[in-house]
Amino acid sequence: MHTIENITSLLEEVTDPEIPVLNxxxxxxxxxxxxxxxxxxxxxxxxxxxxxxxxxxxxDIREVLIEKGITDFQINTVLSPAWTTDWMTDHAREKLRxxxxxPPQKGSADKGLLMGRIRxxxxxxxxxxxxxxxxxxxxxxxxxxxxxxxxxEPFDYFKCI
Amino acid sequence: xxxxxxxxxxxxLADTTLILGQRLSEWCGHGPALEEDIALTNTALDYLGQAxxxxxxxxxxEGKGQDEDQLAFLRDAWDYKxxxxxxxxxxxxxxxxxxQFFFSAWYGYTLQQLMQCPDEYMRAFAEKSIKExxxxxxxxxxxxxxxxxxxxxxxxxLQKAVNEIWTYTGxxxxxxxxxxxxxxxxxxxxKNNWDAxxxxxxxxxxxxLPADQWMQRGGKxxxxxxxxxxxxxxxxxxxxxxxxxxx
Numbered sequence: 239m240h241t242i243e244n245i246t247s248l249l250e251e252v253t254d255p256e257i258p259v260l261n262x263x264x265x266x267x268x269x270x271x272x273x274x275x276x277x278x279x280x281x282x283x284x285x286x287x288x289x290x291x292x293x294x295x296x297x298d299i300r301e302v303l304i305e306k307g308i309t310d311f312q313i314n315t316v317l318s319p320a321w322t323t324d325w326m327t328d329h330a331r332e333k334l335r336x337x338x339x340x341p342p343q344k345g346s347a348d349k350g351l352l353m354g355r356i357r358x359x360x361x362x363x364x365x366x367x368x369x370x371x372x373x374x375x376x377x378x379x380x381x382x383x384x385x386x387x388x389x390x391e392p393f394d395y396f397k398c399i
Numbered sequence: 400x401x402x403x404x405x406x407x408x409x410x411x412l413a414d415t416t417l418i419l420g421q422r423l424s425e426w427c428g429h430g431p432a433l434e435e436d437i438a439l440t441n442t443a444l445d446y447l448g449q450a451x452x453x454x455x456x457x458x459x460x461e462g463k464g465q466d467e468d469q470l471a472f473l474r475d476a477w478d479y480k481x482x483x484x485x486x487x488x489x490x491x492x493x494x495x496x497x498x499q500f501f502f503s504a505w506y507g508y509t510l511q512q513l514m515q516c517p518d519e520y521m522r523a524f525a526e527k528s529i530k531e532x533x534x535x536x537x538x539x540x541x542x543x544x545x546x547x548x549x550x551x552x553x554x555x556x557l558q559k560a561v562n563e564i565w566t567y568t569g570x571x572x573x574x575x576x577x578x579x580x581x582x583x584x585x586x587x588x589x590k591n592n593w594d595a596x597x598x599x600x601x602x603x604x605x606x607x608l609p610a611d612q613w614m615q616r617g618g619k620x621x622x623x624x625x626x627x628x629x630x631x632x633x634x635x636x637x638x639x640x641x642x643x644x645x646x
Contacts, residue, residue, distance in 0.1 A: 284448070284527075286448060286531060287448030287527060287531060288447045317527045318523030318526055319526070320523070320526045352596075372434060374541075375437050375441040376437065379441055
């Protein structure tokens with residue numbers, strides 16, 4: 239018999255294909271696990287509208303469930319409430335920092351604000367606050383490109399949204 | 400207000416984001432610097448994702464069993480409801496940046512209002528998309544200042560681009576019949592917000608605001624420039640030549 243708890247731990251085996259150290263539960267992509275008349279409903283939300291990883295993530299979830307003998311399930315995608323980096327767990331943030339990606343700041347900018355700016359971003363290598371942005375856009379939809387003025391290393395910053 | 404108006408408006412936003420996304424993706428491998436190549440293709444990807452979300456909703460509203468791909472790839476130029484500004488050829492980098500700035504300011508303030516509209520799906524879409532558009536707007540505003548306040552050459556190119564694109568900015572604030580019927584957007588508020596940001600940014604960029612002039616229109620009602628046909632020919636070739644092809 240599957241419970242919501244063991245389904246959730248199953249889903250923790252599914253990782254983000256672009257940042258494989260993070261699983262989809264700690265990233266906040268999985269929004270809900272529930273049973274409706276014995277049918278399992280997994281609700282997920284995209285990080286970015288065009289994130290190419292979403293399709294892979296959905297297929298990976300499907301695979302994990304089928305592997306464990308769960309066949310009566312449905313995966314729903316919802317847009318609201320919109321995914322925010324605030325949903326990332328502290329543990330996930332620490333893992334990002336360890337692989338050299340500066341984790342997103344907590345307290346995402348006001349939802350409706352258009353011209354708000356990011357405050358300070360700490361270098362994931364040396365911890366310095368003396369950093370500057372090279373580009374708002376980086377190697378994936380969710381990252382910006384930064385440079386540390388203290389240790390001179392470039393690094394990715396997981397954008398705060 | 401009817402279901403048909405909601406469908407038309409959803410298609411208008413979907414076509415607008417898809418066509419601009421397609422245009423920006425032409426910069427892939429041709430950006431003036433690696434970071435800018437990445438910035439524009441990331442922006443294109445965001446638009447493509449937003450267009451997908453909108454076409455899915457449009458397909459549902461239409462209720463004819465079509466999917467998002469059929470709506471994107473099997474409609475012709477006269478069915479498309481995108482703003483004319485989105486189909487303009489990319490020009491030089493100053494031209495692309497000026498178009499991106501004018502458009503992003505309009506889009507951002509439009510999404511701000513859509514977050515309060517009566518349609519539940521559209522509210523969710525706006526709440527999601529505005530987070531992405533904020534980055535597009537800041538990126539293009541930064542480059543407006545950098546080019547406008549840069550060298551003599553970059554300044555001259557940006558001023559020329561602004562002058563040329565200006566005639567396509569009017570359509571952003573002329574509601575199509577379905578927009579008037581829905582009445583989701585307060586056009587005066589939208590225009591005031593846009594004017595304030597554009598005026599301030601052009602001033603900071605040392606760029607002269609073009610004088611009032613005759614404005615191009617028609618895209619939202621399916622009347623397009625010759626450019627759209629060429630975009631569609633390239634974008635739709637594969638799904639039309641090989642129907643139901645799978646990736």
